[in-house]
Structure formats: structure tokens, C-alpha cells
Amino acid sequence: MISHVSSNQLAAPLRVGIVGAGPAGLFAADAFLTQSEVPVEVDLIERLPAPFGLVRYGVAPDHPTIKSVVSTFEAILLSSGARLVGGVDVGSSIGAGELRECYDVVVYATGAATDRRLGIDGEDLPGSVSATEVVSWYNGHPDALAQVLTAGSVAVIGAGNVALDIARLLVSPYDRLAQTDIPTATLPAFARSAVRDVQLIARRGPAEAKFSTKELRELALVDGVSVTAPAADVAGVDAIGLDRRAAANLRVFESWTEPVAGRGRTVSFRFFERPVAIHGENRVTGLEVQRTRPGGQSERLVRPVEMVVRAIGYRGVPIAGVPFESSGGVVPNAAGRVVGLDGRLVAGVYVTGWLKRGPSGVIGTNKQCAHETVASILTDCHTGAVVRAPDRPRLTDVLQRRRLAASDARGWRAIDEEERRRGAAEGRGRSKISDWATLRELAHRTELQPT
Amino acid sequence: MTYVIAEPCVDVKDRSCIEQCPVDCIYEGGRALYINPDECIECGACEPACPMEAIYYDADLPEEYAGATASNREFFTITLAGRSAALGNPGGAKRVGVVDADTAVVTAAPVRAE
Numbered sequence: 001m002i003s004h005v006s007s008n009q010l011a012a013p014l015r016v017g018i019v020g021a022g023p024a025g026l027f028a029a030d031a032f033l034t035q036s037e038v039p040v041e042v043d044l045i046e047r048l049p050a051p052f053g054l055v056r057y058g059v060a061p062d063h064p065t066i067k068s069v070v071s072t073f074e075a076i077l078l079s080s081g082a083r084l085v086g087g088v089d090v091g092s093s094i095g096a097g098e099l100r101e102c103y104d105v106v107v108y109a110t111g112a113a114t115d116r117r118l119g120i121d122g123e124d125l126p127g128s129v130s131a132t133e134v135v136s137w138y139n140g141h142p143d144a145l146a147q148v149l150t151a152g153s154v155a156v157i158g159a160g161n162v163a164l165d166i167a168r169l170l171v172s173p174y175d176r177l178a179q180t181d182i183p184t185a186t187l188p189a190f191a192r193s194a195v196r197d198v199q200l201i202a203r204r205g206p207a208e209a210k211f212s213t214k215e216l217r218e219l220a221l222v223d224g225v226s227v228t229a230p231a232a233d234v235a236g237v238d239a240i241g242l243d244r245r246a247a248a249n250l251r252v253f254e255s256w257t258e259p260v261a262g263r264g265r266t267v268s269f270r271f272f273e274r275p276v277a278i279h280g281e282n283r284v285t286g287l288e289v290q291r292t293r294p295g296g297q298s299e300r301l302v303r304p305v306e307m308v309v310r311a312i313g314y315r316g317v318p319i320a321g322v323p324f325e326s327s328g329g330v331v332p333n334a335a336g337r338v339v340g341l342d343g344r345l346v347a348g349v350y351v352t353g354w355l356k357r358g359p360s361g362v363i364g365t366n367k368q369c370a371h372e373t374v375a376s377i378l379t380d381c382h383t384g385a386v387v388r389a390p391d392r393p394r395l396t397d398v399l400q401r402r403r404l405a406a407s408d409a410r411g412w413r414a415i416d417e418e419e420r421r422r423g424a425a426e427g428r429g430r431s432k433i434s435d436w437a438t439l440r441e442l443a444h445r446t447e448l449q450p451t
Numbered sequence: 452m453t454y455v456i457a458e459p460c461v462d463v464k465d466r467s468c469i470e471q472c473p474v475d476c477i478y479e480g481g482r483a484l485y486i487n488p489d490e491c492i493e494c495g496a497c498e499p500a501c502p503m504e505a506i507y508y509d510a511d512l513p514e515e516y517a518g519a520t521a522s523n524r525e526f527f528t529i530t531l532a533g534r535s536a537a538l539g540n541p542g543g544a545k546r547v548g549v550v551d552a553d554t555a556v557v558t559a560a561p562v563r564a565e
Contacts, residue, residue: 027473065493072474212495214452214508244504248511364473364496371470 012390013039013081014381017103019090019319021046021077022053023069023363024353025109027370030076035374038381042082043103043395047089048142049407049443050415051077053111055363057141060165061180062172064429069363077409085395086407086443093404094395096321100348102395104388105377107350108322108331108338109370112314112359118157122278123310127151131162131311138169138190140183140434149193151306155287157275158311159202159209164219166309167198171225171265181430184422197266199303201289205271206253207237213248220256224264231257233271236293276300278308314359322349330358336373337380348386350377411443418442452509453488454497455523457516458556459505460484462563468497468506475543478526480550483557485526489540522556529554 016032018025021044032040050056052073059066077084090099090110100106115130117123129147136144154170156163169177174191182190202209206229209216220227234253242250253269260266272293279286279302287305292298316331318324323340325332331351332339338349352373353366361369380386399406415433423430433439456468460483468484469477476490477497486497486506498506507513509520527538531552541547 023473067492069473069492069494213511214493214495217510362496363492363494364471367473367496368470 012388013041014386014388015102015104015392016040016042016107016377017045017099017105017395018042018107018109019045019099020053020109020111020353020355021051021084021086022109022111022353023055023073023366024111024355024370025053025107026051026073026076027367028107028109028352028374029082030079030367031370031374033076033079033081035378037378040081043085044077044082045085045088045090045099045395047087049086049411049439051084051086051412057136057139059139059363060135060169061139061182062169062176063165064180066363077412084407084409084412086411087440088395088399088404088406091320093402094398096319098398099395102393102398103348104392105348105350105386107336107352107373107377108319108355109351109353110317110319110355112316112329112354114315114317115310116313116315118275118310118312120275120277122280122284125278125280125284126282127280127284127306128278128308128310131156131158131166131309132314134166134309135162138182138186140181140186140432142434142436142439144434146186147189149189149195149307151284152194152196153303153305154195154198154307154309155201155303155305156198156309156311157201157287158313159200159204159211160311160313161210161212161215163200163309163311164211164215166311167200167267168219168222170195170198171267172222173224176223178426179428181419181423181428181432183432183434184426186434195265197268199268199270199305201270201273201275201287201303203272203274205237205294206234206250206269207242207246209246209249211249213245213252216249216252219267224262225267226260226262226264227256227267227269228259229253229256229269230271233293270303275308284308314354316355316359328358331355334376336369336376345385405444407440407443411445414442414445415439453491453493453520453523454486454495454506455488455509455512455519456484456486456501457505457507457512457519458483458560459503460501461557461560463503463505465502467500467502469544471496471500475545478538478541478544478547478550480526480531480553480557482553482560485523485554487527487540488520488524489527490542518556522554525554525556526550 029042115132137147156167177190273289273291276290277288286302288302315329333351336350338346340346352370419430476487478485530537
């Protein structure tokens with residue numbers, strides 16, 4: 001039996017297992033390690049050998065400034081009290097119940113790993129892909145399938161920054177992309193790209209788009225690219241009462257309403273167009289949309305495109321043994337405390353980040369989100385709702401008995417150094433390693449050497 | 452390019468932005484907060500957090516706050532009144548604490564009435 005002891009008697013640190021070493025998990029680790037109420041030992045359990053989640057596999061490769069948050073994350077990873085347990089999948093390597101046995105507190109921070117679907121005919125045709133597939137491909141995710149850019153015209157469905165990222169990458173000149181960290185083996189697909197025009201398809205109007213102004217403006221800054229927005233739709237917006245971002249976006253759209261004569265690639269915004277079907281026999285040949293202007297007539301038309309990318313939002317993925325709310329794609333919770341289907345709190349199990357609040361906000365949003373969850377945990381330590389047991393099994397021992405070797409921060413260091421070395425050989429900062437075999441080999445190389 | 456804090460912050464210093472910043476690059480001066488342009492990663496988390504709407508991406512700054520970009524930078528590059536050296540890039544506001552000084556632009560701003 002576990003005996004109840006009050007917090008001031010405790011010498012043993014609170015053992016915390018955070019599942020997912022992306023922004024949500026790392027900010028949670030930081031919140032634990034920068035408080036002084038409760039001594040802690042934090043394991044960051046990550047499915048991949050490389051940490052940083054969507055900062056590594058989601059943020060666009062041509063956004064190195066945002067990616068520089070990695071140096072903050074690395075400092076968290078290397079702080080005393082934190083440990084990376086890489087290459088461990090909660091679900092297949094170890095069950096949620098078994099994991100719970102290893103820790104006083106488990107915090108799920110696995111984000112929203114899949115995409116929302118359109119639910120229209122033709123969505124599974126070759127040439128119709130999700131934003132996740134495209135983004136994880138150019139970002140070198142080891143699970144990503146190779147994509148081909150044989151389409152001349154591409155429709156990107158969505159009115160958020162992910163849609164902008166994909167449009168911008170698809171129309172970028174090769175030389176621009178060759179400076180990024182895109183894997184060496186992936187770059188030739190961009191060199192051979194047939195893409196001439198990208199249409200950004202939005203269900204609603206210019207004022208409702210969720211683009212951030214800075215990233216919207218960036219589209220037109222790409223060399224050789226002309227951007228157009230339909231003048232009538234932009235002029236039809238009532239600018240009064242718009243919030244600051246919508247008003248700023250509208251000004252950007254207004255600057256794009258003049259048709260541009262250019263020989264380069266184009267990006268065209270299409271507003272008030274709801275996708276209803278993807279056409280094609282063996283491959284995508286068109287996107288059928290229902291176009292409805294507010295107060296106007298509705299019409300159906302087919303946009304002739306050879307590739308359709310849906311970028312209409314991410315969705316959380318359920319973890320076996322952890323409550324899940326499939327409508328919102330989140331783990332039901334109260335300030336980060338996981339709530340079971342019976343409405344009762346699940347002792348010792350917490351959630352943070354996108355899996356907690358849904359896929360919204362920017363990297364920094366996860367910091368405050370993590371603080372809320374960690375505050376709940378610290379409160380629960382004081383009230384006795386969290387029970388510290390000194391005799392818990394060690395996760396790494398459990399894994400070892402199954403002949404599963406986890407990697408650590410040194411393993412990540414080895415991957416990082418090899419990626420920089422490969423990049424330097426090509427005159428750029430980094431070339432990402434995107435295959436499981438090499439990632440694993442590098443991540444475990446350090447174990448063979450005495451340290 | 453970076454996010455910058457403009458005049459509506461002066462004498463308010465709500466500090467909500469500080470909690471949002473993932474890299475702790477928002478520093479506290481005497482009358483206003485300042486974003487270190489070399490440490491900002493342009494994630495934009497701070498912008499919607501400010502109840503005063505004082506934070507802008509510098510390309511979006513209204514003309515009336517045009518001096519804010521230089522002012523935010525100067526807080527780190529100029530030796531402020533009462534200090535022996537420029538702040539530079541300390542790598543985190545938490546370790547610096549409150550700096551009881553301001554830039555010329557903020558010092559010249561009219562005192563905000565309660």
C-alpha cells in the first residue's frame with residue numbers, strides 16, 4: 001500500500017512523466033523545473049529520437065527565426081532534473097496504465113498529430129493530400145511519405161497560417177528552399193516542381209481569414225511570385241468594427257487586387273468558396289466549389305487543379321487508456337486535470353497544449369497553458385490528491401526488460417551534429433535526417449562510447 | 452523585423468505579454484516594457500495578450516508610433532540613465548529584473564492619467 005505523507009516530509013522528488021517533447025511538453029517541464037515548492041524529476045517521453053515536436057516538424061523550413069526557440073528548448077532539456085527518453089511510443093512501447101505505474105504524475109502533451117478531413121467525394125484520390133502529409137514531408141518527419149510536385153495548379157484549402165506556409169513553399173524558387181534545412185533527398189522534388197499557380201480556397205471572406213498579417217504579407221515577398229485577391233470580395237468587406245488583425249489583413253488584400261502581369265508563379269486567393277467534391281478518375285483533375293457571396297447568388301464551379309491540399313485544421317489523436325473527446329479531438333480536462341468519461345478526475349493524469357485546449361494559438365501560447373496544468377498539479381500535491389510513491393518502477397528498466405532501448409539528450413546531440421555537418425557540406429546551416437534507421441543509429445551511437 | 456511595444460504601454464505595464472513570451476525577451480523598464488529585437492523569435496504570442504493593444508509587428512506600426520522600433524532597440528543598445536553599460540542581449544528578462552530607466556521616446560511620453 002502507498003502511504004500518505006504530507007509534502008513537507010518528503011525527501012524523494014515528485015516523479016513526473018511528460019509524454020511528448022514538443023512545445024507543450026517542454027514548457028510543462030520548464031514550469032516544473034523553475035518552481036521551488038516541490039522537488040521534481042521530469043522525464044520527457046518522446047516517440048521520435050529527435051525532440052521539439054512541431055517546432056521541428058511543423059514550423060516551415062523558411063522560418064528560421066521562429067525555429068530559434070529551439071535554443072530555449074535545448075536549455076530546458078539540459079537543465080538538471082530533466083531527462084529525454086526518446087524513441088518510446090506510449091501505446092506500442094508501453095501502455096498508458098503501465099506508464100502511470102512508473103510516475104507519480106503523467107502529463108500528456110502529444111498535441112494534435114492528425115488533420116481534419118473535408119468529408120467530400122474524391123478526398124482519397126491520388127493528388128488529394130492533407131497539410132500534415134505535405135508539411136511533415138518537407139520538414140523531414142521520418143513517418144512522412146515522399147510527395148511529388150507534378151501538378152501545375154494546386155488548390156490549398158484553408159484560411160490559416162498552415163495554408164500560407166504550404167502555398168509559400170510550393171511557389172518558392174528552388175534557390176530559396178535550398179538554403180533551408182529541408183532534407184537533401186527531398187530538395188530535388190522542389191527542383192523538378194511543375195507548380196505554376198496555387199489557389200488558396202477559403203470558405204469565408206477576407207475579414208474572417210485566420211492568417212496572421214506578417215505571414216500573409218510574406219507571400220508577396222517571395223522572389224518572382226505574384227499574388228492576387230479578388231477585388232470585388234475585398235471591396236465588399238465592411239471595414240468598420242473589424243478587429244486589428246482583420247483590418248490589417250484587409251489592407252494587405254487591398255494591395256493585391258490589381259491583376260499582375262508576370263511570368264513567374266502565382267498565388268490567387270478565392271473567398272466564399274466551399275469545397276463540395278474533388279474530381280478525377282485516377283488522379284485529381286479539379287476541385288468543385290460552391291461559391292456564395294454574402295447576400296449574393298450561389299453558384300457551383302470547378303477549379304481545374306491537379307493537386308488538392310486540405311489545411312483546415314489539426315486534430316488530436318486518442319491514446320489508448322486515456323479519456324478522449326472525439327468531437328473536439330481533445331482530452332477532457334479541468335485546468336489540465338484529466339476528467340474521465342464518468343465525469344470524475346483521473347488521479348495523477350494531466351494534459352497540456354493542443355491535446356488539452358485544441359489546436360489553436362502560437363508556440364508561446366503553450367507556455368501559459370503549461371503553467372495552468374502545472375499549477376493544478378502543485379495544488380494537488382498539497383491537497384494529497386497526488387500521492388508520491390517511493391517504490392515505483394523506472395521506465396527505462398521496464399523498457400529494458402522488453403529489450404527496448406530509449407535514447408537520450410546525447411542521442412539528440414548526435415543527430416543535431418550530423419545534421420549540421422551535412423548542412424555545412426552543402427553550404428547551409430542544416431540538412432535534416434529524415435529516415436528512421438539513421439536517426440536511430442545516431443541516437444544510440446553515444447551508448448557505445450564511455451562518457 | 453520584430454514585434455515592438457508602442458506608447459500605449461507607457462505607465463500601464465500590464466505585463467500579460469511577459470507570461471506569453473516563450474523566450475523571455477520582454478524586459479521591464481521604469482515606465483514601459485520593451486522587446487529585445489535580437490532575442491524576439493517573431494512568434495507573435497505577445498500581440499493578442501496586450502489589453503492596451505500596444506504590441507505591433509513593426510511593419511504594421513501605425514504612423515503615430517513610428518518611433519517605437521528604434522525605442523525598443525535603444526533600450527538594449529544605449530547606456531540608459533543611471534547605468535554603466537548597455538543591457539545588450541542578456542538572454543532572458545527574468546535574470547535582469549526591473550530596469551529603472553527608459554528610452555528617450557518613453558521618457559518624453561506624457562504621463563498617463565489614472
